[in-house]
Amino acid sequence: DEGREEFRRGSAVDALTRAILDHLYFTQARPLTLATRNDWYMALAYAVRDRMLDDWLKSLSHLRNRELKIVSYLSAEFLMGPHLGNNLVNLGIMEPAREALAALGQDLDELLRQEEEPGLGNGGLGRLAACYLDSLATLRVPAIGYGIRYEFGIFDQEIRDGWQAEKTDKWLRLGNPWEICRPEITYEVKVGGHTERFTDEKGCVRVRWVPNKVVKGVAYDTPVAGYRSGVTDLLRLWKSEAVESFDFQAFNVGDYYRAVEAKIFSETISKVLYPNDEPEIGKALRLGQQYFFVSCSLQDMVRIHLLRENSLDTFAASFAVQLNDTHPSIAVAELMRLLVDEHQFEWDAAWQITRATLAYTNHTLLPEALEKWPLPLFASILPRHLEIIYEINRRFLDEVRLVHQGDDQLAARLSIIDENGERYVRMAHLASVGSHAINGVAALHTELLKQTVLKDFYEIHPELFRNVTNGVTPRRWMVLSNPGLTRLITERIGDGWVTNPDELRGLEPFVADQTFQSAWQKVKRENKSVLAGVIKARTGIVVDPASLFDVLVKRIHEYKRQHLKVLHIITLYNRIKHDPQADVTPRTFIFGGKAAPGYFMAKLIIKLVNSMGEVVNSDPDVADRLKVVFFPDFNVTNGQMVYPAADLSEQISTAGKEASGTGNMKFSLNGALTIGTLDGANVEIREEVGAENFFLFGLTAAEVSDLKSGGYDPRKWYGEKTELREAIDQIAGGLFSHGDRGLFQPLVEHLLNRDDYLLLADYQAYIDCQDRVSAAFRDRKRWTEMSILNVARMGKFSSDRAIREYCSDIWQASPLPQD
Ligand code: 26Q
Structure with a gap:
C-alpha cells in the first residue's frame, strides 16, 4: 500500500515518472502514442497538483481552528x-520533474510553455x-x-x-x-x-x-x-x-x-x-x-x-x-x-x-x-x-x-x-x-x-x-524566472536569501571580485541572448545582445510617459543623422504593455513607438546602433523573460502619479539599473540601493504641483530646447507617418497645449541623465558593480516583508505553528 502512495506523493524521479504516466492514461485518457503536448502538460500538472494536496487539505482543516x-x-x-513552474519551485521538485520527463522523452521547458x-x-x-x-x-x-x-x-x-x-x-x-x-x-x-x-x-x-x-x-x-x-x-x-x-x-x-x-x-x-x-x-x-x-x-x-x-x-x-x-x-x-x-x-x-x-x-x-x-x-x-x-x-x-x-x-x-x-x-x-x-x-x-x-x-x-510599501515575490521573480542568477548567487551565499532576501547583502563583499563579476556579466548576457531569440521570433527584429537593453514595460498610460521615451529615442536618432559618426552607445529599446481598448491616446502611443521604430531600425545611417522593439502581449509569462534580460529599467512617470510601481522592483532584483523620477517606490529603491547606483532625474512631486499651480506653459520649453523642438516637429511633420501630418496630431497637440504630465518640463533632465547612463554603460566594471549592489540591497522589496507588515500593523494575524 505504501508503494501505491509513493507514486502519488513522492518527489523522487521514479515516483514522478509513474505519476505522469498514470495521469496520461487515467486522467487524460490517452495512450502514449497519441499524447499531444497538452496531454503531457496536463498529466504533469495533475502529478504536481497531487503533491500539493496533503499540505492543502491540512491547511484547509486549520480554517476550522478558532484560535x-x-x-x-x-x-x-x-x-x-x-502555475506549473511556480509550483515546481515552491515544492522543490523542478529538477526531478525535468529528469522524469526526460526519461519519457519530453522536455520540461516545452511543457512549461504550453500553459496558458x-x-x-x-x-x-x-x-x-x-x-x-x-x-x-x-x-x-x-x-x-x-x-x-x-x-x-x-x-x-x-x-x-x-x-x-x-x-x-x-x-x-x-x-x-x-x-x-x-x-x-x-x-x-x-x-x-x-x-x-x-x-x-x-x-x-x-x-x-x-x-x-x-x-x-x-x-x-x-x-x-x-x-x-x-x-x-x-x-x-x-x-x-x-x-x-x-x-x-x-x-x-x-x-x-x-x-x-x-x-x-x-x-x-x-x-x-x-x-x-x-x-x-x-x-x-x-x-x-x-x-x-x-x-x-x-x-x-x-x-x-x-x-x-x-x-x-x-x-x-x-x-x-x-x-x-x-x-x-x-x-x-x-x-x-x-x-x-x-x-x-x-x-x-x-x-x-x-x-x-x-x-x-x-x-x-x-x-x-x-x-x-x-x-x-x-x-x-x-x-x-x-x-x-x-x-x-x-x-x-x-x-x-x-x-x-x-x-x-x-x-x-x-x-x-x-x-x-x-x-x-x-x-x-x-x-x-x-x-x-x-x-x-x-x-x-x-x-x-x-x-x-x-x-x-x-x-x-x-x-x-x-x-x-509594496513588494514582489523573489520566488517567481528570481528563482523561477532567472535560474542563472539564482544559481550564481546561491553558489556564493547559500539559498537562505529566497525567504530572507536581506541575506543578499552577503553579495556586497564580492562586488569587486573579478571572477564573480564575469560570472555576473555572463548570466546577464545569456538572458539577453534568450530574449533576443524570442524578439526575433515574435517581431522579426534582430537585436544585438551586446547592446544596452533599455526596457520600458508596463500598462500604456500618459502618466507613465512612454512618449517621453520616444522623444529620447528620436533625439538620439537625430544626433546620428546630424553626425553619422557620432559616438553613441548601442542600445536596444524594448517597449511592452497593453492599452485599455477605449483609451485612444494610449493606442496612439503604441502606434507611434512602432512607426518611429520602423524609421529608426531601417535607416542605414543608424547602422544597427539603435533598435526599437515593441514586444507584443506583455504579460506575466513574457515579463519572466524580459526582466532578467534588462540592463536599464525605465521608471519615468510624472512624480506624484505612480502610486508605487512593482515592475521597478522586479527589474532591480534582476540586476537592472534604474533611470527614474522620485515617484512611488522609486524613492525607496533609491534609498536602499544608494543614490550613486540609481539614475535620478526630473521634477519632484512638490515641484510638479508648484509648476502646475503657477500656470504651466509647455510652449516655453518647446521654444527653448532645440533637440526637443526638432523631435516634436518631426512627429508633427509626418517623418514617422509617411508624411501624414494628421496621424499623431492629437498627441502633438496635447503636448504643446496642455502636457498634463509635464513631458516637456522633464525632457532635458531626462536626456542629460540618459547621457550619463550611456557613459556609465561603457565602464563595464563599474556598471557590473552597480548591478550587483542593486541586487544585494533589494531585500526590502520582497512581498514577504510587506505581508509581515500587514500581519502586524493591520491584520493582527500570525503564522500557523510549525507542526
Ligand atoms: C475600476 C472600476 C471599473 C473598471 C476597472 C477598474 C480598475 C481596474 C484595475 C481600476 C484600477 C485597476 C488597477 C490599478 C492598478 O493596477 N494600480 C497599480 O497598483 C499597483 C499595486 O499597488 C501600483 O504599484 C501601481 O502604481 C498602481 O498604478
Missing part, C-alpha cells in the same frame, strides 16, 4: 501567471494580489484570496500595422488542471428590485430586500503553495450561474425565452475582465461583478466562521478582510446587511464588527481613477445597500459635525455621497469610513494620500493611516 485568524484578501483581480497563463488582472494591482498570496503561504499565514473566475481574462494583444489589436483570451479552452470546482459551495446573490419594511415576531421593524434577479456563485478553488513552507493557501474564485429555480418557474408559465435570458444574464456576470485600469462611469455590469464576488465571499466567511463558533459576535477575530482598492468596497454595506438584515444584529454592534474586520488599501491618487457610481444606477442594482450607505453616512456625518461644529464644508467634502451636481456614491469614502486601517502602497504615495485625496479623513482620524 487562528484567517486573512481574506478581496480583489477583483488576481494576475497569477502560469490565467490573466485575471490588468497589471500592478492584480499582480500584487498574486505576490501576496505567495508570501502569505510562504509565511504560513492561513489565507484565502477571493475573486472572480473570469471566463475571459485580459485580452491578448497583437500588433497589426503598428496598432494594438485585441483578441479574446480563451484561457480555459484546453482545460484548467489547477482548479477544483466545488459545486456544493454556492451562494445566492440578489440583484435589483426594491425593499420592504415588516415587523418581525419580536415586534422589531426589519427590512426585506425583494430582488428582481437572483444569481448563484459557484466556488472554484486553486491551491497556492508556499515556498517549502508546508502551508498551501487557497484562491477561491466565483463563477456566476443561473439559479435552478428561476428558469424552472419561467418554464412552467411557458416563458421559455425569458428563462433563457435570465440564464444568460447570470452567466454574464463573471464572463469577462474589464480591461481598463481605471473606472469608466456608469458600467452597471462592473458594479454587478463587484457586488457578486463580495457577497459570495462574505457569505462564505460567515459560513466558515459559524463552523468555528456559534455566534457572529466574534467574526472579526476569525477574519481580517483586506480590500484591494475600492473594487470590493461594497463589502462595507454588504457585511452590515448580512449582520443586520440576515442575522438580526443591532446597528451599532454590526458596525463595530464591520470596521474591526475591514481594512482598505488605496492604489491611486489620480482623481479620474477614483471609483464613483451614479446614484440612480446604484439604486437600481443595490437598493438595500444604498439605504445602508445613507445610514452609515448619516451617523458618520453627525459625528463629524459634533466634533467640528459649524464646518458644513467639511461634512460635504467627507460625505460618502458626492452632491456637487449629479449625485454619486464615492467608493473611497465608503471604504475609508468602514475600515479600521487605510494604507497607501509606498511611502511617498501614503504621504500624498494624506495631503490630497484623503486629507479630510486624515485630519479627523490620523490614527487610521498606515504605509505598507
